[in-house]
Amino acid sequence: MEKQYKAIGEEAWKNNAEKINAELFIFTYGSLVVQLVKDYENYSAVNKQLDKMGYNIGVRMVDDMMARTSLERCTGFSATAEVIAKVGFKLFLNVIPTVANWSADAKEFSLILDDNPLNDFCELPPKAVADGLRYSNVLCGVIRGALEMMQMQTEVEYVRDVLCGDDVSEIRVKLLRMLDEEVPASDD
Amino acid sequence: MSSTYYFAIVGTNDSPLYETELGVQRDESKYLNQFIVHAALDLVDDAQFMSTACYLKTVDRYNDWNVSAYVTPSNIRLMLLHEAKADDAIRLFFTDCHELYLKTLLNPFYEPNTPIQSQAFDVKVNTLAKKYLF
Numbered sequence: 001m002e003k004q005y006k007a008i009g010e011e012a013w014k015n016n017a018e019k020i021n022a023e024l025f026i027f028t029y030g031s032l033v034v035q036l037v038k039d040y041e042n043y044s045a046v047n048k049q050l051d052k053m054g055y056n057i058g059v060r061m062v063d064d065m066m067a068r069t070s071l072e073r074c075t076g077f078s079a080t081a082e083v084i085a086k087v088g089f090k091l092f093l094n095v096i097p098t099v100a101n102w103s104a105d106a107k108e109f110s111l112i113l114d115d116n117p118l119n120d121f122c123e124l125p126p127k128a129v130a131d132g133l134r135y136s137n138v139l140c141g142v143i144r145g146a147l148e149m150m151q152m153q154t155e156v157e158y159v160r161d162v163l164c165g166d167d168v169s170e171i172r173v174k175l176l177r178m179l180d181e182e183v184p185a186s187d188d
Numbered sequence: 189m190s191s192t193y194y195f196a197i198v199g200t201n202d203s204p205l206y207e208t209e210l211g212v213q214r215d216e217s218k219y220l221n222q223f224i225v226h227a228a229l230d231l232v233d234d235a236q237f238m239s240t241a242c243y244l245k246t247v248d249r250y251n252d253w254n255v256s257a258y259v260t261p262s263n264i265r266l267m268l269l270h271e272a273k274a275d276d277a278i279r280l281f282f283t284d285c286h287e288l289y290l291k292t293l294l295n296p297f298y299e300p301n302t303p304i305q306s307q308a309f310d311v312k313v314n315t316l317a318k319k320y321l322f
Contacts, residue, residue: 031296121291121295122296123295123306125297
């Protein structure tokens with residue numbers, strides 16, 4: 001099963017994904033974050049804003065991903081995790097995070113990012129590290145938004161970040177509940 | 189060989205962005221180093237139009253000090269005070285430092301032409317110095 005997702009991800013990346021210059025993408029994201037820091041002057045507000053932006057991207061992106069791949073309905077939350085890592089991340093960022101640290105009730109897992117293209121060139125000032133800026137927090141929002149469109153309400157947050165001096169980056173995804181079929185809540 | 193080097197990066201408005209003393213520390217030279225480098229800046233301005241290369245070799249002398257300079261296309265000056273002559277090693281050192289400076293410049297949190305406060309940068313400059321100068 002796991003192999004199959006990997007193949008789907010590879011296939012979609014090769015054939016159906018538009019590629020852009022990585023540096024252009026990284027610099028654009030970098031200047032976006034720095035502008036937010038200048039505008040909000042408060043790192044937790046920046047984290048929140050990045051998460052919100054990610055959410056808005058995620059709710060749209062998940063449909064795009066489904067359209068480009070031949071995925072079937074996931075059999076359970078563990079399959080969902082595999083799809084996020086092997087298809088989602090592969091398709092849009094060309095990295096495959098490791099799914100790890102499942103909780104006992106199988107409702108929480110971690111995505112371990114060995115390599116995060118957004119982090120390239122970036123070095124946080126000491127103050128940002130101390131105040132807990134999550135530079136790539138947009139990813140959390142994307143996952144949350146995408147899962148919400150799939151009727152899963154989740155809580156997603158960075159627990160470790162290489163830019164803050166940790167040895168790996170870890171995103172924790174926690175399933176809160178399954179939503180009934182309903183109209184998604186408005187953006188804000 | 190125990191020798192002393194003083195390395196400084198000077199911004200476009202002649203203010204230092206980064207400075208460090210490499211090798212044996214000498215108390216009496218702390219402020220003198222800045223003076224020598226600052227005085228040499230005028231000579232760098234002259235020398236940079238005589239050559240198309242970034243590396244300008246030795247531009248000035250003060251007692252037993254030599255001042256070597258390297259000018260980046262964006263007019264950031266890398267300056268090195270040294271005693272012994274070693275053109276090739278210094279050229280390699282400058283080229284790698286230039287690359288290091290570029291990486292710093294690519295960091296979205298670094299404002300161009302402001303002092304470089306990154307610890308990582310400091311460590312890397314010291315490694316480069318060990319590799320080429322000592």
